[in-house]
Amino acid sequence: MDLLTFKIILVVALFILSLTVAAYSTWAERKVAALMQDRLGPNRTGPLGLLQPLADGGKFFFKEDFIPQNAEKFLFILGPALVMFISLITGAVIPWGRSLNIGGYSFSLQVANIDVGVLYLMGMVSIGVYGIMIGGWASNNKYSLIGAIRASSQMISYELAMGLALLSIIMMCGSLDLGAITEAQSHGKIWHFIPTVSGMNWNVFYQPLAFLIFFVAALAECNRHPFDLPECETExxxxxxxxxxxxKLGLYMFGEYVNMFISNALITVLFFGGYNYPGIDWVTHNYGENIAGVLSIAAFLLKVFFGIFVFMWVRWTLPRFRYDQLMHLGWKTLIPVALINLLITGAIILAFN
Structure with a gap:
């Protein structure tokens, strides 16, 4: 198998994985909500309600596709398409596993291993704002426009805190390459003096404050509770x-769930060692590259799915902020704290180097 064929297969696999996770995240959302509220959740469509996402998808496909008379038709269609497209292509730079050996050749489980993977992801996140803004403006509806303005203000505000949290990780690892950041978490010592097991030198131990800032910003970027002000049904x-x-509504909703999946994949890469797991080098040495590679994919997805569960847990636990509280948290709390964390990180790096 040549590299091009492997990359095509990997792209198709990631596309199917992203859509499947997005679809079944809707099922999981209802099950987590039911768990929090002491009820059953979906239980009619198939065993444990597992066919509910298929029923929802069929409903979206067969409902009437209505476009308002005074809407900007091209932009009205472009909005949800842009959100879904940006959500899907952001996964191209994420390393989903270590490597697989096929026919004597070692293939990296990363579609595009570029040196500026972090910048690529931040750029895609910034473009995603346009999909929401275009859709809200093109609808020619005052509620839609207010929601779009809220969304753009919220996402731009929290991108700043997210970027500052990212800078501390970049300073520590000395690279913008997500593959290099993942590999840097495979060996070493926590704060240079606590020994770690192979695969457990995770950045969350070095940067717990950056992780907390990034996690809160990711909730806001995905329009998840308690930051769902752009689609606040009560107002x-x-x-x-x-x-x-x-x-079209389905694409917006699916785009949000794909965003949640990719956001947790990025959190896993930056703070939880990516595909690394305890003893990954021992497994590679004793059982070969392929067994270690498959286990690395499983470890990565397990971390991502736990992160998605936490996102849902937060949604069904915390009440929604007022909009002034949301902006206060972003500008007056997260950004100053992220700047202080960046200053401390720089001082520690200079002290140890």
Whole structure:
């Protein structure tokens, strides 16, 4: 198998994985909500309600596709398409596993191993704002427009705190390459003096404050509770999605769940060692590259799915912020704390070097 064929297979596999996780995240959301509220959740469509995402998908496909008379038709269609497209291509630079050996050749489980992977991801996140803003403005509805303005203000505000949290990780690892950041968490000592097991030198032990800032910012970027002000049904009906129906509404909703999946994949890479797991070098030495590679994929996805569960747990636990509280937290709390953390990180790096 040549490299091009492997990359095509990997792209298709990631596309299917992202859509499957997004679909079944809707099922998991309802099950977690039911767990929190002491009820059953979906239990009619198949065993344990596992066919519920298929029923929801069929409903979206067969509902009437309505476009408001005075809407900007091209932009109205472009909005949800852009959100879904950006959500899917962000996974291209994430290392989903260590490597697989096929036909004597070692293949990296990363579609695009570029030196500026972090910048690529931040750029894609910034472009994603346009999908929501375009959709809200093109709807020609005041509630949709207010929701879109809220979304753009919120996402731009929390991108700053997210970027500052990222800078501390970049300073520590000395690279913008997500593959290099993952490998840096395979060996070493925590704060240079606590020995670690192979695969357990995770950045969250070095940067717990940066992790907390990044996690909160990721919730805001994904429009998840308690930061779902852009689609606040009590004030804005459904915000920027008010005029959408059928599969266009489905694309917005699926885009949010894909964003949640990719956000947790990025959190796993930056703070929880990516595909590294305890004893990964021992497994590679004793059982070969392929067994270690498959286990690395399983370890990565296990961390990601736990992160998704925490996102859902937060949604069904915390109440929604007021908008002034949301902006206060972003500008007056997270950004100053992230700057202080960056200053401390720089001082520690200079002291040890």
């Amino acid at each position: 804005l009906v459904a915000g920027f999605m008010t005029e959408y129906s059928a599969m």
